[in-house]
Amino acid sequence: MDIQARVSMNVDDLRAWSSAKDEPRWLIERRVHALELAGTLELPKVEKIKLEKWDIYESGDYKAENAWSGLEDAPEVVRGLVASPVKGGLIVQFNSDVVYTKLSESLAVQGVILTDLHTAAKEHEELVKRYLFQAVKPEEHSLSAAHSALWSGGVFLYVPDGVEVEAPIQAIFLNDTSGVRFAPHILIVAGSNSKISYVDHCISSRDDIKVLHNGVVEVFVGVGSKVQVASVHQLATATTDFTQRRAVVLADGGVEWIVGEMNNGYTASDTKTLLQGNGSISDAKVIAIGSGDQKLSCTTQAQHFGRSSVSQMITRAVMREEATAIINGITKIEKGATHCDGQQTERVLMLSPKARGDANPILLIDEDDVTAGHAASVGQVNAEQIYYLMSRGISRSEAEYLVIFGFLAPVISEIPLEGVRSHLQDVVEKKLGRS
Amino acid sequence: MTTLKIEELRSKIEGKEILKGVTLEIHGGEIHAIMGPNGTGKSTLASALMGHPKYEVTGGKVTLDNEDLLEMEVDERAQAGLFLAMQYPSEIAGVTNSDFLRSAINARREEGDEISLIRFIREMESKMKGLEMNPEFAHRYLNEGFSGGEKKRNEILQMILLEPKFVILDEVDSGLDIDALRIVANGVNEMRSPDRGFLIITHYQRLLNYITPDFVHVMMQGRIVKSGGPELAHRLEAEGYDWVKEELGITDETVREV
Ligand SMILES: Nc1ncnc2c1ncn2[C@@H]1O[C@H](COP(=O)(O)OP(=O)(O)OP(=O)(O)O)[C@@H](O)[C@H]1O
Ligand SMILES: [Mg+2]
Numbered sequence: 001m002d003i004q005a006r007v008s009m010n011v012d013d014l015r016a017w018s019s020a021k022d023e024p025r026w027l028i029e030r031r032v033h034a035l036e037l038a039g040t041l042e043l044p045k046v047e048k049i050k051l052e053k054w055d056i057y058e059s060g061d062y063k064a065e066n067a068w069s070g071l072e073d074a075p076e077v078v079r080g081l082v083a084s085p086v087k088g089g090l091i092v093q094f095n096s097d098v099v100y101t102k103l104s105e106s107l108a109v110q111g112v113i114l115t116d117l118h119t120a121a122k123e124h125e126e127l128v129k130r131y132l133f134q135a136v137k138p139e140e141h142s143l144s145a146a147h148s149a150l151w152s153g154g155v156f157l158y159v160p161d162g163v164e165v166e167a168p169i170q171a172i173f174l175n176d177t178s179g180v181r182f183a184p185h186i187l188i189v190a191g192s193n194s195k196i197s198y199v200d201h202c203i204s205s206r207d208d209i210k211v212l213h214n215g216v217v218e219v220f221v222g223v224g225s226k227v228q229v230a231s232v233h234q235l236a237t238a239t240t241d242f243t244q245r246r247a248v249v250l251a252d253g254g255v256e257w258i259v260g261e262m263n264n265g266y267t268a269s270d271t272k273t274l275l276q277g278n279g280s281i282s283d284a285k286v287i288a289i290g291s292g293d294q295k296l297s298c299t300t301q302a303q304h305f306g307r308s309s310v311s312q313m314i315t316r317a318v319m320r321e322e323a324t325a326i327i328n329g330i331t332k333i334e335k336g337a338t339h340c341d342g343q344q345t346e347r348v349l350m351l352s353p354k355a356r357g358d359a360n361p362i363l364l365i366d367e368d369d370v371t372a373g374h375a376a377s378v379g380q381v382n383a384e385q386i387y388y389l390m391s392r393g394i395s396r397s398e399a400e401y402l403v404i405f406g407f408l409a410p411v412i413s414e415i416p417l418e419g420v421r422s423h424l425q426d427v428v429e430k431k432l433g434r435s
Numbered sequence: 436m437t438t439l440k441i442e443e444l445r446s447k448i449e450g451k452e453i454l455k456g457v458t459l460e461i462h463g464g465e466i467h468a469i470m471g472p473n474g475t476g477k478s479t480l481a482s483a484l485m486g487h488p489k490y491e492v493t494g495g496k497v498t499l500d501n502e503d504l505l506e507m508e509v510d511e512r513a514q515a516g517l518f519l520a521m522q523y524p525s526e527i528a529g530v531t532n533s534d535f536l537r538s539a540i541n542a543r544r545e546e547g548d549e550i551s552l553i554r555f556i557r558e559m560e561s562k563m564k565g566l567e568m569n570p571e572f573a574h575r576y577l578n579e580g581f582s583g584g585e586k587k588r589n590e591i592l593q594m595i596l597l598e599p600k601f602v603i604l605d606e607v608d609s610g611l612d613i614d615a616l617r618i619v620a621n622g623v624n625e626m627r628s629p630d631r632g633f634l635i636i637t638h639y640q641r642l643l644n645y646i647t648p649d650f651v652h653v654m655m656q657g658r659i660v661k662s663g664g665p666e667l668a669h670r671l672e673a674e675g676y677d678w679v680k681e682e683l684g685i686t687d688e689t690v691r692e693v
Binding site for chain 2: 382383384385387388389390391392393394395396398399402403405406407408409410
């Protein structure tokens with residue numbers, strides 16, 4: 001069987017398209033190299049998932065969009081998510097192109113950069129060249145290669161040394177057409193002793209839209225910096241989501257991942273932190289809700305290289321109807337990474353007898369002088385808790401909802417933008433079949 | 436007038452018969468205390484009345500104001516006015532105490548007539564103050580990590596806010612320090628009214644010093660074996676249960692397979 005990703009462009013088309021985007025030569029060459037790899041590498045191995053049976057072969061056709069002059073004409077979904085006026089920054093990708101970018105004057109003055117990635121490759125060439133594909137490499141597998149060859153739109157967010165940004169930077173990726181290329185690449189670079197919070201939302205405008213979302217998020221956390229990345233995916237039933245998120249954290253830096261996998265379609269995501277520096281920290285919180293006959297694979301990983309580095313991973317998944325979830329947590333502590341601490345918890349709540357759930361905690365430890373732990377559970381809603389709530393007059397369905405919402409609360413409450421948080425609550429209600 | 440009428444109630448858990456025919460009638464304005472050695476079926480009675488899914492009712496009849504309680508779902512029993520302060524309240528992570536309380540209050544109201552947030556907070560805070568609860572308990576997750584005594588206070592807070600017609604308190608005094616016992620007892624006394632009935636399960640006279648019962652019942656072997664007035668509790672406190680067993684010819688007071 002042909003198990004490579006199929007790409008819709010040949011080398012000549014790719015060169016022409018990249019040139020038309022006015023990309024620098026090195027970037028064109030990287031794309032071409034990746035395109036060749038896409039044709040030879042195999043699909044990634046995803047624990048207990050037959051990825052080759054998923055709709056992950058078609059990369060889709062590039063669909064150009066005109067820039068938006070403002071948000072007045074933006075679709076309702078976009079306006080509903082955006083706090084106005086925009087405080088920190090906002091970038092919107094519509095299908096294959098970024099159509100709107102706004103960064104507050106005060107941040108621009110401090111040297112913060114927020115642009116689409118094509119523009120960044122031109123205007124901030126050295127930075128982009130240095131970091132692009134350094135965390136998630138095209139060589140890893142054919143989907144990674146296809147992404148590296150064909151990504152479009154995307155985000156470049158840069159925070160200079162010593163700059164602390166309080167207001168979150170928001171990104172929205174909206175897809176409203178089937179068959180188009182929807183492969184944003186997000187590159188976040190935080191200099192030393194800086195601070196930034198980034199929140200994004202990946203959304204389809206209708207549930208019958210069929211595309212492959214092949215997305216990559218690369219985060220580089222400088223010495224002593226703090227980066228928060230929150231991401232909610234709410235893609236259509238017919239859409240397949242393959243997302244790789246990866247952070248590299250230097251000494252005394254910290255990354256916090258907050259992820260809501262709220263898609264209606266097949267989803268495979270991998271959220272990984274490389275704790276490179278001594279004293280680096282990673283905190284990952286993931287929630288997922290599966291419904292219909294969805295298949296979900298959510299992997300979180302922490303790989304410790306630095307001494308005294310600390311990682312925590314929490315995944316909570318709720319499975320309804322005939323949905324299946326494979327939840328993996330991998331804590332790897334390399335030799336020499338003394339005094340590390342790695343903790344992980346995976347919990348799956350099953351709401352129907354036909355739902356399936358599997359939690360796989362894995363500890364790979366090559367150093368003696370460390371602490372590590374894991375907890376995993378797959379179970380039903382606790383009948384005792386439902387009884388307690390009902391004994392106060394709360395109906396069964398409301399009681400179940402409270403318990404489920406409580407189960408997901410540790411992640412929802414961490415979302416940094418009020419608008420996105422309340423939207424996530426609405427999405428959770430919808431995914432749970434309420435309202 | 437509110438009346439809870441229990442007739443020959445029998446109940447099983449995991450195939451084992453625990454309640455072997457309990458008969459008791461409680462009217463509004465009355466306070467009944469149930470005492471009895473460990474493992475004799477007191478909590479089982481409370482759970483069977485509330486409708487705990489694990490307790491299968493195998494016989495008998497219970498009505499609250501002539502409505503068949505045993506036919507109702509747990510939430511319907513609560514809506515009908517029954518309240519049980521549990522011996523071991525559940526902990527529910529992720530659900531704040533105040534969100535829970537508001538849901539419980541609104542569950543009793545018509546859609547569109549929900550309590551306003553401001554009024555709710557004002558009421559909750561004033562009742563918490565009366566129970567000398569730290570306001571932070573409103574924002575903590577429901578019972579999670581609460582100490583034994585804090586859980587009991589939280590049960591009483593719920594009772595006060597929900598204004599039930601009929602209250603069962605299952606060992607609400609266990610785990611309470613001396614001051615908390617007085618505070619909780621005051622909370623209960625303030626709720627006393629001619630149209631509200633109480634069934635108080637306790638092991639000790641100390642609670643009954645604050646809340647004087649009208650009737651005291653002794654439970655053994657899944658039945659009420661003796662009833663009397665407040666003086667019965669005093670005698671039990673002073674002498675224990677041996678004299679009751681002797682009087683009735685009981686050798687093993689716990690619930691036994693027959
Ligand atoms: N889930 C259960 N499974 C098996 N047996 C049970 C269960 N729950 C209660 N029982 C048994 O039923 C009997 C009565 O228990 P119950 O809790 O009603 O006693 P109690 O009178 O409230 O005791 P205490 O004073 O210790 O609270 C005990 O023997 C107990 O072990
Ligand atoms: Mg008991």
